[in-house]
Amino acid sequence: MPKVTKRDVEKIADLAHLELSEEEKEKFAAQLDEILAYAKRIDSLGTEGVEPTSHALLRDDAFREDEERPSLTRDEVLDLSPGKTNKGDGLIRVPKVIP
Amino acid sequence: MNPTDLTALEIRDEIAKGSLSAREATRAFLARAERLEPQIRAYLSLATETALARAGELDALQARGQSKGRLHGVPLAVKDIISVRGMPCTCGSRILEGYVPPYDATVITRLLNEGAVLLGKTNLDEFAMGSSTENSGYRATRNPWDVSRVPGGSSGGSAAAVAARETPAALGTDTGGSVRQPAALCGVVGLKPTYGRVSRYGLVAFASSLDQVGPIGRSVSDTALLLGLTAGHDPLDSTSALEPVDDYLGRLSEGVRGLRVGVPRDLPTEGLDPDVESAYRESIATLQGLGVEPVDIELPTAPHAVACYYLISTAEASSNLARYDGVRYGFRASGENDLRGMYRRTRHHGFGAEVKRRIILGTYVLSAGYYDAYYLKAQKVRTLISRDFQRAFEHVDAITMPTSPVPAFRLGEKIEDPLQMYLTDIFTITASLVGLPAISVPAGFSREGLPVGVQLLGNHFAEATVLRLAHAFEQATDFARKRPSLD
Numbered sequence: 091m092p093k094v095t096k097r098d099v100e101k102i103a104d105l106a107h108l109e110l111s112e113e114e115k116e117k118f119a120a121q122l123d124e125i126l127a128y129a130k131r132i133d134s135l136g137t138e139g140v141e142p143t144s145h146a147l148l149r150d151d152a153f154r155e156d157e158e159r160p161s162l163t164r165d166e167v168l169d170l171s172p173g174k175t176n177k178g179d180g181l182i183r184v185p186k187v188i189p
Numbered sequence: 190m191n192p193t194d195l196t197a198l199e200i201r202d203e204i205a206k207g208s209l210s211a212r213e214a215t216r217a218f219l220a221r222a223e224r225l226e227p228q229i230r231a232y233l234s235l236a237t238e239t240a241l242a243r244a245g246e247l248d249a250l251q252a253r254g255q256s257k258g259r260l261h262g263v264p265l266a267v268k269d270i271i272s273v274r275g276m277p278c279t280c281g282s283r284i285l286e287g288y289v290p291p292y293d294a295t296v297i298t299r300l301l302n303e304g305a306v307l308l309g310k311t312n313l314d315e316f317a318m319g320s321s322t323e324n325s326g327y328r329a330t331r332n333p334w335d336v337s338r339v340p341g342g343s344s345g346g347s348a349a350a351v352a353a354r355e356t357p358a359a360l361g362t363d364t365g366g367s368v369r370q371p372a373a374l375c376g377v378v379g380l381k382p383t384y385g386r387v388s389r390y391g392l393v394a395f396a397s398s399l400d401q402v403g404p405i406g407r408s409v410s411d412t413a414l415l416l417g418l419t420a421g422h423d424p425l426d427s428t429s430a431l432e433p434v435d436d437y438l439g440r441l442s443e444g445v446r447g448l449r450v451g452v453p454r455d456l457p458t459e460g461l462d463p464d465v466e467s468a469y470r471e472s473i474a475t476l477q478g479l480g481v482e483p484v485d486i487e488l489p490t491a492p493h494a495v496a497c498y499y500l501i502s503t504a505e506a507s508s509n510l511a512r513y514d515g516v517r518y519g520f521r522a523s524g525e526n527d528l529r530g531m532y533r534r535t536r537h538h539g540f541g542a543e544v545k546r547r548i549i550l551g552t553y554v555l556s557a558g559y560y561d562a563y564y565l566k567a568q569k570v571r572t573l574i575s576r577d578f579q580r581a582f583e584h585v586d587a588i589t590m591p592t593s594p595v596p597a598f599r600l601g602e603k604i605e606d607p608l609q610m611y612l613t614d615i616f617t618i619t620a621s622l623v624g625l626p627a628i629s630v631p632a633g634f635s636r637e638g639l640p641v642g643v644q645l646l647g648n649h650f651a652e653a654t655v656l657r658l659a660h661a662f663e664q665a666t667d668f669a670r671k672r673p674s675l676d
Binding site: 094098099102103105106107108109110111114118121122124125126128129130131132133135137140141142143144145146147148149151152154162166167169170171172173182184185186187188189 | 288289291292383384385398399424427428430431490493495496497499500507511514515516517518519520521525526527528529530531532533534536537540542545546548549550552553556563565566567568569570571572573575607608611621622623624625649
């Protein structure tokens with residue numbers, strides 16, 4: 091198994107929208123390498139033809155009628171945002187979307 | 190009568206008899222928490238005024254001859270990852286600092302409808318990721334038996350608050366052992382119900398195929414009581430089960446004679462503390478003395494559980510935690526000129542090291558080129574582990590294992606070595622992967638006087654069986670009655 095490099099961690103952090111310090115990148119590369127080496131022990135188990143399990147117990151009948159029902163109000167929800175505009179215009183302020 | 194000496198059930202009964210008021214009970218636990226918190230740090234927030242006002246309302250109701258329900262006036266604490274309307278919900282993370290949920294989780298609605306009084310929110314490893322509560326973005330909780338040691342995690346605040354009698358009982362959550370392991374390390378009882386037994390509506394998600402809400406108490410009866418009041422189908426959680434809720438409390442004393450309890454033949458002994466191992470062996474002898482038949486079983490794939498769990502749970506976590514971006518709630522980093530930069534910087538400052546590490550690991554195992562080798566492989570191994578257990582349950586009513594391989598370790602001892610920390614979950618993770626109910630019950634003390642727990646696992650929805658066994662064991666021993674000396 092190829093060693094996890096700092097460059098790999100940078101690539102992954104970018105996919106996860108996560109800024110990391112140089113120190114974090116170095117540390118996570120080494121730790122990831124150790125954890126994945128340990129995790130690789132599952133390769134010793136044959137899984138030919140075995141179905142994957144997504145949930146321990148999964149109901150396949152979790153349907154309900156598509157009916158209107160009460161929910162939180164727009165103001166209650168907007169009020170939680172660190173970018174609320176306080177103008178009652180129903181908007182959340184964010185930085186420029188197109189740099 | 191000192192209310193802080195009583196269990197939740199005893200408090201309920203004293204209040205019903207009129208020999209204790211809800212306000213007296215609430216005040217006593219709040220006063221004890223005020224006094225002990227500088228040492229223990231179990232709570233992230235106390236809801237002193239709300240709790241006293243609520244208790245007063247319940248007393249007024251009782252004065253009119255009415256009862257709110259089966260928890261009328263009983264104080265409880267709640268892990269700070271379960272939403273309570275009007276109380277902060279930080280998940281132990283700086284990224285949710287200041288967030289106050291505008292709604293109650295279903296478990297909270299149910300407990301309030303039965304008359305519970307909520308004392309406050311308890312500390313945890315950030316987003317429930319950890320085994321020591323040291324990963325909290327706010328503070329480390331201390332073990333009431335030795336404040337230089339961790340209470341376990343991630344529900345370490347709930348377990349420590351119960352052990353220190355800063356609350357009679359509490360709710361925790363368990364993804365890979367987060368109710369059971371801290372319960373063991375703090376000398377109290379912790380129950381993880383079957384996957385789907387308890388609604389997760391209003392529980393902040395960590396790993397959705399594993400998360401469950403579970404009670405922590407100082408007696409098996411208290412956990413049976415709280416399970417009975419929180420369990421059951423919830424239309425707001427499509428993964429909640431339709432199975433009828435059993436009379437867990439009423440069936441506790443049905444007796445255990447003739448029950449068959451599986452004892453895994455090849456338990457991993459590497460890293461297993463000798464004191465934990467001897468407490469475990471003695472617990473089997475105690476059960477045998479009660480008429481339980483130990484049965485030799487094999488779980489050949491169980492040693493792969495930790496690897497399997499950390500691949501699956503981190504993959505799910507990386508997806509669940511994508512929502513924290515500084516837009517809709519919680520913390521937002523300032524000074525960024527573009528949206529993507531704001532996301533990245535908010536997550537950089539808002540998340541702690543363990544959460545970042547798991548996001549990186551989870552994103553890695555889900556990324557192109559690695560998905561089949563890690564994530565899909567782990568899901569297939571999960572199937573094999575489930576088959577081992579299903580085979581075992583053809584012959585036994587329950588299975589016993591230690592809870593944690595070690596008693597409480599010192600603060601800082603494992604924090605720099607994530608793999609060593611992950612390996613402390615080795616005995617709790619199998620029940621999580623398979624979705625089985627499992628309880629940890631006090632089973633002795635190490636030579637240093639630290640509590641040790643053992644686990645009883647049941648088949649899906651067989652909570653009544655594991656509770657019955659745990660209750661019989663508790664009645665036959667006095668470990669659960671011992672208390673840390675804090676006074």
